[in-house]
Amino acid sequence: MSDFDYDLFVIGGGSGGVRAARVAASETGARVALAEDDRYGGTCVIRGCVPKKLMVFASEFAEVAEDARAYGWSMDRGDFDWSAFRTRLNGELDRLEGVYRSLLKNAGVTTYDARAVIRDTHTVELSTGESLTAKHILVATGGRPVRPDIPNADLGIVSDDIFHLPELPKSILIIGGGYIACEFACILNGMGVEVTQYYRGAQVLRGFDEEARGLISDAMKERGIALHTGTDIVEMRCATDDDLSGKSDGAISMGTPMHEIAGDAPQGENRDGPIWVKATNGQSGVFDAVFFATGRSPNTVDMGLEEVGVKLGRKGEIVVDEYSQTAIPSIYAIGDVTDRVNLTPVAIREGMAFVETVFRGNPTPVDHELIPSAVFTQPEFGTVGLSEEQAAEQEAVEIYSTSFRPMQSAFAGRSDRVMMKLVVSKESRKVLGCHIVAPNAGEMIQLAGIAVKMGATKEDFDRTVAVHPTMSEEIVTMRKATRTA
Known part of the structure; x- marks a missing residue:
């Protein structure tokens, strides 16, 4: 009988952690536990790939009626009902979370709905007060969106928030030029939101093929997205009455149709709604919402990692070798928390390679080359x-x-x-x-x-x-x- 409570303790219930846990338990007979302090399914299922792709589908119907008429169909474009879509979306995410929980239960994995921190090389402590030991610990806590370090940045939203908006804004400013920023610019534009996008670089989608970047940028502009490259935000605050009436200095000059500035709300009301921003070019404007898509950071804060000897990189990522092993032999890490290739299928592959290496005695490095x-x-x-x-x-x-x-x-x-x-x-x-x-x-x-x-x-x-x-x-x-x- 082992001296440990479990053979494997997984911290994080996202795609990578769940796959590693259930395969180790169901296919190798390991005694496995998993702790998750939020919803099972992680970023991809709950606040990333899946709800985002469903929003992509929803946004693309905006052009269907017009195209159908060109093909001979009598069809009129209706209005997009965010409330109806969000209700159905939440129901689908609830269903998927249930699937993840069932997969773990059926595989024989013990689950804890709690936050876990590492206390020593073989011990985790839960927010419930329990301490549990494991021969191996696998950290799969993913990443989180970050806001820029400017005053009042908390007035803006991040990608985790976009799925929970009570209603769609009439106008939005998106800060960033990566794939998250560009995807949501297209999504919200398709849903009827007036979208402005600032990106400090010369062209969006840095790191991708230059010719492709240019074509996508042109297409975004043709669809009505007010894309401003070489531009960043320097100041933001709640809009004042003068901002809303267009009387403040340099107001409403970004060259895009924004929220009807003096329209919906009487003077002095809805003061926490519209947001005034100033850009690096000196121009300013008022938007119903500001969305920061300015990067993500690994979830490693206050987990006890460095205290037990796990090395972290410059961005807080867990440093691992080709077998996902940290500087501590009993502790491994996979997925976005390692900041290698931050894609869901990669995290799943890393989880499978971890099981192959640790529980099947077949050292298997993860192949990170030529990933579509x-x-x-x-x-x-x-x-x-x-x-x-x-x-x-x-x-x-x-x-x-x-x-x-x-x-x-x-x-x-x-x-x-x-x-x-x-x-x-x-x-x-x-x-x-x-x-x-x-x-x-x-x-x-x-x-x-x-x-x-x-x-x-x-x-x-x-x-x-x-x-x-x-x-x-x-x-x-x-x-x-x-x-x-």
Whole structure:
């Protein structure tokens, strides 16, 4: 009989932690416990990927009626009912949380609805006052959104809050240029919110392929999003009566239709509602809401990690080796809390590799190379491998790229454009990167990712017969390089 209460204690009930816990318990016979102080399912299921994608779906219906008329249907666009959608959304999240709880219960995992901190290399202490021991401890506490360090930043919301708004604002300012900022700019714009976006960099979606970034930025602007690059927020406060009447210095000058400034609320009422902001260019404006999408930090605060010898990085992330092991042999960490590749499927893979390494005696490093991903802007962006810029820094490459108006939206009279792009090594002919900007690009890149991961060459793509008529056929019909780099 073991001297420990459990063979494994998992801290965190998100996708990675739940997968590791239930597989270790059900497939290796380990005695496993898991503690979660919030809702089971973690960021992805409760306040991230799943509700966000459902909001993406909801926002895309805005164009259906107009397109349907172009195809001969008699259809009028109605109004979006946020309250009805949110009620259904909450019901779906409740259902999914129940699924996660059932998976753990059926696998034989003991669960604690409590916050856990690490007291020594084999002991966790719960917020209920219980202390429990385990041969191995796995930290899978994920990350959290952060606000910038400016006065009154608490007036703004973050991504965790967006799903709980009692009503949609008429106007919103989004701060940030990463995928979260751009996705919610498109979502809220599609739902009828007047969206302004500030990003301090020269172009949104830093780190992604430059050509794709440009196309997405142009599409966002064409859809009515007031995107201001090279711009950041320097000051914010509750709007005054003078702000609301347009009498304050430099007011309402960002070049976008905002909330009807003097409209809905009588003077002196709703003082906690509209927010006045000033930008780095000296201009100012009033918005119903300010949304900070300015980064995320690992959830490692006040967990006792450093006290027991676990090393943390500059951002507070847990430092691990290729097997997800920390500086303390009995303590491991997976997922966003390690700040390696912050994607749900990666956390799940890391959890599986942890079980394989620790409970099956088969040391398994996690493969973080050539991971496909998608950005759910409108249009979507699917990507795998190196961008043109990254590849060109490593070796000589050929670029095969095309941009065109897809049949479905062109027939409806819309100006939307899509892009298909391959980055190819001149020497090996391997496809180093594939980038797709198009409706359902996420679905396409999953399949393209298999070929790129397998090391397919450009000639392998060329030998593949096209499926016609589709957007994706362009991936296998581009014969001449657009340019070299």
